[in-house]
Amino acid sequence: KGAAEIVIGLCTHILNTSGESVPLSESEKKRVLEIIESFGESALRAVGLAHKEIPASEALNTSHIKAEDVENCMTLDCIVGIKDPLRSDVTEAVAQCQSAGIMVRMVTGDNISTAKAIAKECGILTDGGMALEGPDFRKLSPQALDKILPKLQVLARSSPQDKYLLVCRLNGHGLPKNREEWEVLHPELEWDLHRDTSLPGYFDEWVKTRPYGGEVVGATGDGTNDAPALKIADVGLSMGLSGTDVAKEASKIVIMDDDFSSIVKAVLWGRCVFDNIRKFLQFQLTVNAVALTVTFLGAVTGYEPPLNAVMMLWVNLIMDTMGALALGTEAPTSTLLSRLPLKRTASLVNSLMWRHIAVQSIYQLCLLTWLLFKGANVYGVENGEEKHFTIIFNAFVFCQLFNEFNARSIDNEWNVFQGLSRNPMFQAVILVTMFGQHMIVMYGGNFTKTEGLTADEWLSTVLMGALALPLGALMRFIPPQKENPSNFSGYANLQSSSHKCRKEITKKTSFRALLLTSAPIMGIAFYLGRKNGWEVDIIQQHLKDSLMLIRG
Numbered sequence: 001k002g003a004a005e006i007v008i009g010l011c012t013h014i015l016n017t018s019g020e021s022v023p024l025s026e027s028e029k030k031r032v033l034e035i036i037e038s039f040g041e042s043a044l045r046a047v048g049l050a051h052k053e054i055p056a057s058e059a060l061n062t063s064h065i066k067a068e069d070v071e072n073c074m075t076l077d078c079i080v081g082i083k084d085p086l087r088s089d090v091t092e093a094v095a096q097c098q099s100a101g102i103m104v105r106m107v108t109g110d111n112i113s114t115a116k117a118i119a120k121e122c123g124i125l126t127d128g129g130m131a132l133e134g135p136d137f138r139k140l141s142p143q144a145l146d147k148i149l150p151k152l153q154v155l156a157r158s159s160p161q162d163k164y165l166l167v168c169r170l171n172g173h174g175l176p177k178n179r180e181e182w183e184v185l186h187p188e189l190e191w192d193l194h195r196d197t198s199l200p201g202y203f204d205e206w207v208k209t210r211p212y213g214g215e216v217v218g219a220t221g222d223g224t225n226d227a228p229a230l231k232i233a234d235v236g237l238s239m240g241l242s243g244t245d246v247a248k249e250a251s252k253i254v255i256m257d258d259d260f261s262s263i264v265k266a267v268l269w270g271r272c273v274f275d276n277i278r279k280f281l282q283f284q285l286t287v288n289a290v291a292l293t294v295t296f297l298g299a300v301t302g303y304e305p306p307l308n309a310v311m312m313l314w315v316n317l318i319m320d321t322m323g324a325l326a327l328g329t330e331a332p333t334s335t336l337l338s339r340l341p342l343k344r345t346a347s348l349v350n351s352l353m354w355r356h357i358a359v360q361s362i363y364q365l366c367l368l369t370w371l372l373f374k375g376a377n378v379y380g381v382e383n384g385e386e387k388h389f390t391i392i393f394n395a396f397v398f399c400q401l402f403n404e405f406n407a408r409s410i411d412n413e414w415n416v417f418q419g420l421s422r423n424p425m426f427q428a429v430i431l432v433t434m435f436g437q438h439m440i441v442m443y444g445g446n447f448t449k450t451e452g453l454t455a456d457e458w459l460s461t462v463l464m465g466a467l468a469l470p471l472g473a474l475m476r477f478i479p480p481q482k483e484n485p486s487n488f489s490g491y492a493n494l495q496s497s498s499h500k501c502r503k504e505i506t507k508k509t510s511f512r513a514l515l516l517t518s519a520p521i522m523g524i525a526f527y528l529g530r531k532n533g534w535e536v537d538i539i540q541q542h543l544k545d546s547l548m549l550i551r552g
Contacts, residue, residue, distance in 0.1 A: 007048030040113025044081030101490025142201030160225030398465025
């Protein structure tokens with residue numbers, strides 16, 4: 001038994017309806033091949049069953065019999081079509097990958113008709129996509145293969161070596177680096193004659209056409225023969241249920257449920273972790289820049305360090321441990337699958353993040369510098385004394401606390417409260433930070449060199465820090481408005497073909513988020529109004545009227 005079109009090529013006879021072996025005529029052979037083709041178009045795997053009669057005396061002693069001596073002049077018994085139904089979630093998972101700019105390629109041993117039918121059914125073979133058979137694939141030169149790689153979606157009648165060659169050509173791993181390695185890979189060929197015509201090519205030739213590196217390749221497999229391809233792939237994914245131990249050892253990830261949708265989850269979580277690292281860096285670089293600059297300014301102007309050692313320890317705790325817990329535990333959202341993958345060479349800190357760091361750092365430096373040189377007079381405290389530095393310290397910490405909300409967004413999304421209810425860790429970190437800050441300021445005493453603040457001083461310093469929220473929203477209007485397109489790779493053309501899984505995303509202005517973002521401005525207006533003797537009742541009434549208008 002085996003692939004029907006191969007088995008029929010080994011047969012000279014066929015069983016008729018009476019069960020008799022009769023010669024296989026050309027017309028009959030053509031009819032059988034048409035049946036095989038129709039099976040393939042119906043996504044059925046055609047399997048041929050054949051036999052050969054040998055004398056009993058030879059059958060008793062098979063040690064000297066070779067496969068090629070038996071597998072010829074056989075009698076075709078039947079052709080059967082086997083249906084391997086798709087799992088219910090495969091089509092959606094493939095569409096999600098395509099929406100994320102990921103090319104899904106099918107490498108299979110099925111004939112090309114069956115492979116194309118299955119690929120179309122699950123959405124792998126799209127309009128403009130190409131299907132190729134293994135023997136034709138192996139005849140291509142490296143340059144010819146490079147031309148069709150962006151369109152090659154199905155590789156049928158392939159061998160395990162074909163998957164290895166395909167991965168090699170996509171990411172450059174496993175390519176021979178020099179003549180010696182090439183000759184080991186092609187012992188029957190000559191370097192001078194065949195190096196530019198034989199797959200997978202060689203590294204120097206490959207890198208000339210890919211100065212920014214190759215594709216990031218994830219390869220799946222379950223058999224021992226898949227191990228070489230799994231090993232050289234950037235992410236080798238083996239099957240936990242049906243995979244061999246050799247395949248699992250060669251892979252980097254084991255899919256425990258053998259489900260393709262689990263690969264989509266791996267992509268989703270990978271992007272989420274990357275974004276969370278970016279959020280943390282965005283937050284941490286701002287804190288570092290401001291803390292170092294303020295300490296330096298205090299030193300060169302003759303002040304004691306505004307932030308003493310214990311204060312800096314608390315700031316480091318907020319910046320490192322608390323910040324990592326708050327920003328590193330953000331859960332993934334489906335929007336992560338609607339963007340293209342980043343290139344290998346893409347920077348961790350992009351232009352949008354530098355904009356955020358610059359704007360927040362400038363605001364905080366201006367605020368803290370003003371408090372350092374003018375704050376004592378404004379608050380009526382001794383210049384350079386503990387009370388003065390406590391005010392600076394409190395304003396600095398609350399700047400970081402509110403900037404932590406801003407750091408949740410690394411793009412132009414101004415609503416930094418989106419999804420906050422789904423992150424209890426972030427909420428807990430904010431509450432712990434506020435409680436710890438209150439305890440240090442009010443009860444630190446000689447240990448922290450802080451002096452308790454009045455309610456008015458608490459309110460003013462908290463509002464100064466809270467101004468980071470409206471500032472963060474206004475900052476989104478400063479160019480650049482999006483990440484540099486050159487940072488992205490992947491296949492943008494696939495995103496338009498994945499309409500099945502894409503949902504229309506309508507951005508609705510969140511009045512609650514708008515209110516929270518603008519609250520610091522209203523709070524400062526209220527605070528200044530009270531300080532200047534404005535009628536508090538009138539201001540409160542205006543605030544109530546504004547709230548009713550927003551809700552209505």
